[in-house]
Amino acid sequence: MAQTYKADEVIIIDDGSTDKTSQIIKDFPNIKYFYQENSGVSSARNLGIKKAKNVWIAFLDSDDEWYVQKLQEQVAFHKKRTDILMSYTDEEWIRDGNTVKIPKKFQKKGKDVFLENLSYCNIAPSSVLIHKNVFDKVGFFDESLEVCEDYDLWLRIALEFEIALIHKKLIMKYAGHEDQLSFKHWGMDRFRVIALENLLNRVHLEAGFKAKFIEQELFEKYTLLLKGAVKYDKIADIKIYESKLDSLKGLI
Secondary structure (H helix, E strand, O other): OOOOOOOOOOEEEEEOOOOOHHHHHHHOOOOEEEEEOOOOHHHHHHHHHHHOOOOEEEOOOOOEEEOOOHHHHHHHHHHHOOOOOEEEEEEEEEEOOEEEOOOHHHOOOOOOHHHHOOOOOOOOHHHOEEEHHHHHHHOOOOOOOOOOHHHHHHHHHHHHOOOEEEEEEEEEEEEOOOOOHHHHOOOOHHHHHHHHHHHHHHHHHOOOOOHHHHHHHHHHHHHHHHHHHHHOOOHHHHHHHHHHHHHHOOOO
16 A cells, blocks of 8 residues: 555455455555465465456465565566566565564575576565466466475576566565464475476476586485485385486486
């Protein structure tokens, strides 16, 4: 509501909350509110995309905040670069009310977005502005992934489109609360591996030159997951990751 460039519509997807979110329309009657039984963040975002009447989509997760000029900056960029259909911004991290330093691996470069997001997701969904044509080409958020759904989608997009970084801190991310998905799931690389395996199948089908990068990243993640399985004596997981590593031998 405070944006210097006003959004044409604001859509709230209530993913089965119990905190009376629906009452927000009493204070903001122009908001479009949709409730669904709890189905996960991917399902919620996908529903919002499908309900949106406009071709440009911006996301805002419930634990993030936009700087007031966020939309204005991105709209101005895309008016100049009409060939680019997705952009993201730099960000500020807030923990316990204080700004914290962003770890080096999560600092934005914006040079080769595919490679910069291959190990870890380095694009915050709340920083994104994206054209609907992108979803027509690569699909939506994968609703089978409990977490790392953004990591999966950004990599699929980066294979097909140029993604631009706006080199300004335009969102605030609040960290440290217990209901964050990243704190609910152990071994996040398990989900990144699923995304990478799917991506590798897509690249192989298209004879993509980036397959080697994906295979190398999978090798590193399989190795780490195998070490964890050995440490905690997870026999089934040991067999799984030993087999996956064997399948990569000779490819990298």
